Amino acid sequence: MSDSRKKGIIPVSPEADTPTSAPVALPAPNFAVLPLSYGSEMIPISTPGSFVSRDDTVSRAQDGFALASPFTGSIGDIRSIRHPFLGTVPAAAMLVSKESTRPLKPLPEIDLPDGIPCDAVISVAKAAGIIDETDGLPLYKKLAKAANEDKELVMADAAEDQPFSGAALSVLLNRTREVLTGLKLAACACDTDRVTVGVFLKGKRPPVSEAELGVPVTVFGPRYPSVYAKKEFLAKQNGVSFGVQALAALARAALLKEPQTHVTVSVGGNLPEIPRNIYAPLGTPLRELIDLCQVRYPSYSVVAGGSLTGKLCSPETPLSHCITAILPVEDKPAHKAVGCISCSTCCKVCPEGLLPIHIMKSARRGHRGLTSLLDPERCTGCGCCSWVCPSHIDLTAAVRRAADAKKDRRKEVSE
Amino acid sequence: MKKYRHAPYFRNGASLTGNSVLERLVALSGVYVLSVYYYGPRVLLMSVISVVIAAGIGLLASMLFENVRRFDAEDILSAMLLSLLCPACANLFLPAVGTAATVVLSRFLRVTGIKAPNLSLVGFGWLLLAVCFPGQMFTFSDPGEAMLGLGTVTEYVPAESLTAMLKSGDVSSAQTANILLGHLAGPAGATAAAVILACLGYMALRRSAPWQIPVCAIITGFVFCLIFPRAEGNRIMLALYEIVAGSFLFASVFLAAQPGVFPMSKNGRYIFGVLLGLITMMGRRSFPFEEVAPAVILVLSLLSFWFDVVGYKAGRLLTFGKKK
Numbered sequence: 022m023s024d025s026r027k028k029g030i031i032p033v034s035p036e037a038d039t040p041t042s043a044p045v046a047l048p049a050p051n052f053a054v055l056p057l058s059y060g061s062e063m064i065p066i067s068t069p070g071s072f073v074s075r076d077d078t079v080s081r082a083q084d085g086f087a088l089a090s091p092f093t094g095s096i097g098d099i100r101s102i103r104h105p106f107l108g109t110v111p112a113a114a115m116l117v118s119k120e121s122t123r124p125l126k127p128l129p130e131i132d133l134p135d136g137i138p139c140d141a142v143i144s145v146a147k148a149a150g151i152i153d154e155t156d157g158l159p160l161y162k163k164l165a166k167a168a169n170e171d172k173e174l175v176m177a178d179a180a181e182d183q184p185f186s187g188a189a190l191s192v193l194l195n196r197t198r199e200v201l202t203g204l205k206l207a208a209c210a211c212d213t214d215r216v217t218v219g220v221f222l223k224g225k226r227p228p229v230s231e232a233e234l235g236v237p238v239t240v241f242g243p244r245y246p247s248v249y250a251k252k253e254f255l256a257k258q259n260g261v262s263f264g265v266q267a268l269a270a271l272a273r274a275a276l277l278k279e280p281q282t283h284v285t286v287s288v289g290g291n292l293p294e295i296p297r298n299i300y301a302p303l304g305t306p307l308r309e310l311i312d313l314c315q316v317r318y319p320s321y322s323v324v325a326g327g328s329l330t331g332k333l334c335s336p337e338t339p340l341s342h343c344i345t346a347i348l349p350v351e352d353k354p355a356h357k358a359v360g361c362i363s364c365s366t367c368c369k370v371c372p373e374g375l376l377p378i379h380i381m382k383s384a385r386r387g388h389r390g391l392t393s394l395l396d397p398e399r400c401t402g403c404g405c406c407s408w409v410c411p412s413h414i415d416l417t418a419a420v421r422r423a424a425d426a427k428k429d430r431r432k433e434v435s436e
Numbered sequence: 437m438k439k440y441r442h443a444p445y446f447r448n449g450a451s452l453t454g455n456s457v458l459e460r461l462v463a464l465s466g467v468y469v470l471s472v473y474y475y476g477p478r479v480l481l482m483s484v485i486s487v488v489i490a491a492g493i494g495l496l497a498s499m500l501f502e503n504v505r506r507f508d509a510e511d512i513l514s515a516m517l518l519s520l521l522c523p524a525c526a527n528l529f530l531p532a533v534g535t536a537a538t539v540v541l542s543r544f545l546r547v548t549g550i551k552a553p554n555l556s557l558v559g560f561g562w563l564l565l566a567v568c569f570p571g572q573m574f575t576f577s578d579p580g581e582a583m584l585g586l587g588t589v590t591e592y593v594p595a596e597s598l599t600a601m602l603k604s605g606d607v608s609s610a611q612t613a614n615i616l617l618g619h620l621a622g623p624a625g626a627t628a629a630a631v632i633l634a635c636l637g638y639m640a641l642r643r644s645a646p647w648q649i650p651v652c653a654i655i656t657g658f659v660f661c662l663i664f665p666r667a668e669g670n671r672i673m674l675a676l677y678e679i680v681a682g683s684f685l686f687a688s689v690f691l692a693a694q695p696g697v698f699p700m701s702k703n704g705r706y707i708f709g710v711l712l713g714l715i716t717m718m719g720r721r722s723f724p725f726e727e728v729a730p731a732v733i734l735v736l737s738l739l740s741f742w743f744d745v746v747g748y749k750a751g752r753l754l755t756f757g758k759k760k
């Protein structure tokens with residue numbers, strides 16, 4: 022594990038990194054498609070033609086986990102959509118009325134008592150439909166698991182390590198009290214008093230200090246991917262991490278009884294004239310967020326997620342909890358791939374110690390046994406190899422293809 | 437079929453590997469300075485002829501087979517390396533013949549679908565010259581004497597190279613200070629051990645060439661010669677002579693540490709380096725030529741992929757249980 026931490030890359034943003042400034046509230050769109058399911062089986066409560074108010078429950082799981090509407094408006098129909106992060110899920114197409122927009126209420130000045138029972142925190146997270154933006158899991162499930170495993174440290178994860186994404190840091194810096202309150206609630210649920218805030222080192226100094234926050238700060242990086250360092254740290258400390266947006270939502274749910282209906286998203290990349298963080302309602306088409314950043318480009322594609330692990334998707338894709346960065350990119354690829362020059366940089370940076378170029382070449386030549394020997398399935402898809410390749414070869418996709426082919430062969434053999 | 441779509445991988449325009457060819461040319465300039473100091477501008481002239489011929493053949497091949505006009509930087513580099521591996525007193529066109537053979541072979545392989553980098557084929561050019569012109573390839577002039585003329589050299593003071601001395605088992609006339617400064621008979625650019633090591637340090641610091649192969653080759657060769665000396669005398673000094681003699685050091689720094697020649701993984705490079713040191717020292721004892729290092733690199737470069745595979749699997753076995 023220690024070797025993996027040394028590998029990876031230092032991702033320097035090329036031109037305009039997304040600022041960590043305060044998020045701008047996005048006005049409600051005229052039309053939205055609200056996903057109604059997150060991983061588990063959920064039953065839509067609203068029916069086509071029905072009218073819903075903001076914060077009304079629109080779908081509910083059997084265990085009580087509920088998703089709320091961020092809008093006031095009428096539901097046109099319930100349709101099945103293909104979402105890059107959620108898969109194929111039911112979604113409510115909504116005509117939104119203008120009174121949906123309302124300013125973010127400040128958190129009341131209440132000192133939380135010590136010893137809040139775990140079940141109380143979990144039930145708040147469940148009723149508010151909070152999803153952790155770092156992994157897309159419902160927060161109540163993560164809290165229950167952490168409580169069962171007697172975790173001793175709770176970390177607020179604001180360590181975004183990909184270029185152009187500054188949403189987590191923006192939430193931490195601009196909604197600090199909400200994050201710290203949520204962190205305290207999560208610590209109560211895990212029955213521990215040890216908390217920390219994880220940040221990623223971009224530049225020479227950490228973006229925030231312990232003196233500013235009043236809680237210990239753990240700095241990761243400067244190499245991407247920081248997931249290895251985080252895992253190692255949490256394993257050593259017997260800890261668990263939660264996304265800062267989920268923690269802020271937990272605080273709002275506990276003190277204001279607000280369900281999680283909005284997320285903060287960074288809109289960056291080379292195309293927006295004003296890269297910014299936007300506080301946007303779930304279900305909003307990504308195009309609305311991009312338009313707010315003034316992209317005056319005739320034709321572009323949208324990448325939901327960071328520049329290393331994001332997914333290409335349509336501008337009409339509805340916003341979900343897991344999308345914390347949006348990058349509008351030119352349709353035409355900026356670089357054309359050329360032949361491998363055998364520089365070995367891909368092997369040098371792979372955090373898993375794989376040999377991406379050999380995997381790609383042996384798979385291309387049809388050497389199944391050899392490809393299998395090089396363990397393509399261990400690829401985490403971090404994208405470091407593709408990022409550093411001076412020939413612009415998409416090694417990550419090639420390794421994933423090889424891994425899938427190996428998986429399929431195994432299935433065939435077992436059948 | 438599943439469609440794999442990737443992220444855009446935004447990054448700045450600067451190349452992350454740097455201009456590796458330029459780095460090597462800068463490193464080679466140090467070697468050129470010393471060889472010109474010892475043998476005169478003849479060394480430069482030999483290189484220029486080789487470079488012109490290599491570039492010409494490369495250009496012609498690209499026009500014929502690829503319908504584009506372009507120079508390959510590797511052609512230039514391989515011409516320079518091959519001319520530095522030839523004796524300064526050899527025929528002016530000798531390195532050019534080897535370079536031409538190298539470039540033609542590389543283009544032929546490229547046309548047939550085998551992508552072999554030129555630099556791994558420098559060993560082929562060297563081997564061809566050693567087999568076809570052994571008299572010229574292994575006859576050296578004394579660098580301490582007057583500078584060589586630019587034309588065909590007919591009058592020069594022949595001198596025995598250190599590899600020949602070691603082969604005959606008599607190293608009584610060898611002087612350590614001269615050896616480190618390259619003041620001894622041998623290939624034009626391959627004798628200055630101190631300068632070559634400085635070039636290795638430069639390239640390693642600039643991260644333009646891996647240090648693992650030369651270091652492992654030197655250590656393995658040194659240990660092997662310490663155990664099996666070829667002459668009578670101080671074993672440590674004899675092992676040191678074996679390392680700096682001939683083109684072993686030059687080849688392991690400039691030929692082996694080239695993209696396309698060396699294995700991709702660190703473990704693979706260790707294996708490559710160890711085998712290079714071992715086989716070169718064994719080859720010097722069993723082959724009729726006094727030097728074999730460039731030919732050994734040619735053979736090992738063909739097996740680079742397998743060194744990577746073995747190194748990768750060995751690394752996995754060694755770290756089993758430590759990593760997830």
